[in-house]
Amino acid sequence: xxxxxxxxxLNKKYGRTYALRxxxxxxxxxxxxxxxxxxxxxxxxxxxxxxxxIFANDGTIExxxxxxxxxxxxxxxxxxxxxxxxxxxxxxxxxxxxxANFHPNWDWTFAHKLxxxxxxxxxxxxxxxxxxxxxxxxxxxxxxxxxxxxxFDEPVLGLDVLMRERFYKELLEDYANHPRTILLSTxxxxxxxxxxxxxxxxxxxxxLLHDEMNRxxxxxxxxxxxxxxxxxxxxxxxxxxxxxxxxxxxxxxFEKLNDGDRLQARKLDxxxxxxxxxKFFSYLIEGGH
Amino acid sequence: xxxxxxxxxxxxxxxPIFQQVADIIEDDIxxxxxxxxxxxxxxxxxxxxxxxxxATVVKGIGLLxxxxxxxxxxxxxxxxxxxxxxxxQNQRRDRFYKELLSNLLCEADKLELTTEDIMxxxxxxxxx
Numbered sequence: 001x002x003x004x005x006x007x008x009x010l011n012k013k014y015g016r017t018y019a020l021r022x023x024x025x026x027x028x029x030x031x032x033x034x035x036x037x038x039x040x041x042x043x044x045x046x047x048x049x050x051x052x053x054i055f056a057n058d059g060t061i062e063x064x065x066x067x068x069x070x071x072x073x074x075x076x077x078x079x080x081x082x083x084x085x086x087x088x089x090x091x092x093x094x095x096x097x098x099x100a101n102f103h104p105n106w107d108w109t110f111a112h113k114l115x116x117x118x119x120x121x122x123x124x125x126x127x128x129x130x131x132x133x134x135x136x137x138x139x140x141x142x143x144x145x146x147x148x149x150x151x152f153d154e155p156v157l158g159l160d161v162l163m164r165e166r167f168y169k170e171l172l173e174d175y176a177n178h179p180r181t182i183l184l185s186t187x188x189x190x191x192x193x194x195x196x197x198x199x200x201x202x203x204x205x206x207x208l209l210h211d212e213m214n215r216x217x218x219x220x221x222x223x224x225x226x227x228x229x230x231x232x233x234x235x236x237x238x239x240x241x242x243x244x245x246x247x248x249x250x251x252x253x254f255e256k257l258n259d260g261d262r263l264q265a266r267k268l269d270x271x272x273x274x275x276x277x278x279k280f281f282s283y284l285i286e287g288g289h
Numbered sequence: 290x291x292x293x294x295x296x297x298x299x300x301x302x303x304x305p306i307f308q309q310v311a312d313i314i315e316d317d318i319x320x321x322x323x324x325x326x327x328x329x330x331x332x333x334x335x336x337x338x339x340x341x342x343x344a345t346v347v348k349g350i351g352l353l354x355x356x357x358x359x360x361x362x363x364x365x366x367x368x369x370x371x372x373x374x375x376x377x378q379n380q381r382r383d384r385f386y387k388e389l390l391s392n393l394l395c396e397a398d399k400l401e402l403t404t405e406d407i408m409x410x411x412x413x414x415x416x417x
Contacts, residue, residue: 197345
């Protein structure tokens, strides 16, 4: 697998606060990644640094093995910002024509199909669009550009559930036919779970976890039972978070469980439940500090 | 088939999604949505319809190819093997015995139900 984008020890400071601290990230060719974090975790700063919009105080970025100069925009990359800041006076079709110039793999047939899917009138002016609709325009650019590295910052923010589903469907179908590296930053975690193959979870500018979605799904559990039983079961396992109630205890763990573990749990009268990614994420963040 | 707009399968957290992909395809073979030597959905169609990553779909299909339930025709796609149905039924009977029945007995133990109680319940349900 070849690496498309590699960030090493990125640091970004605003005054005394770190927006990013020693952040490492490696994106492989043709994989869909989820970038997860709370508001203010550093997702947008990271994306802006990659796209050359702001400068890191420290650290390096390599795109396909070549070091990226300060403020340079990576080649064959499409960055869909959360706030597009498109020209308000321009018509939607003009914005697409403008974007098409920058992307060698741009597909007009696909762009027109997306206009229909998202029920957009190409002759409308940008300033006439609602917030959600404006992010759809960005998403059309992100998809139709077919850039080998596509970064979406909160692409479904402000979209209703129908449009979110349409976006995910279009993304997946087009990706299946034209594989490329896609990074989706979002805080709608459970929605992204089946879509992304891998995730980066960041909080307060640092990387908390990088893993395959499938592995997280099969290692994130909530253990419930008598306090002593839970304590003996979780010994030696990675515990993210615990809560006590009376003689009982809840423990969120991140550990692969084997048949022996399940047998032990049965003997100790402990229940094991799987955690949703959303729950796992919040326990991970609570445990991380 | 529906366009997929209204259809939505929720993937639970209990199994890896690729395993659930394999289960969906198996269900569709059992209920004859796909018959012997018929082609199944392409990876792109499957991924779009159920909103899951294509790599996950490929993994699930791979599982069924290894088990001899699906076979590949070069350049065309994935097809259902001629003995797919009995193969799936055998595997599922095994799973029924090992997982479903042992879970059922475990719960029955907690409730202090005897084997006879359980048998009577099953007979009752069958009658209804």
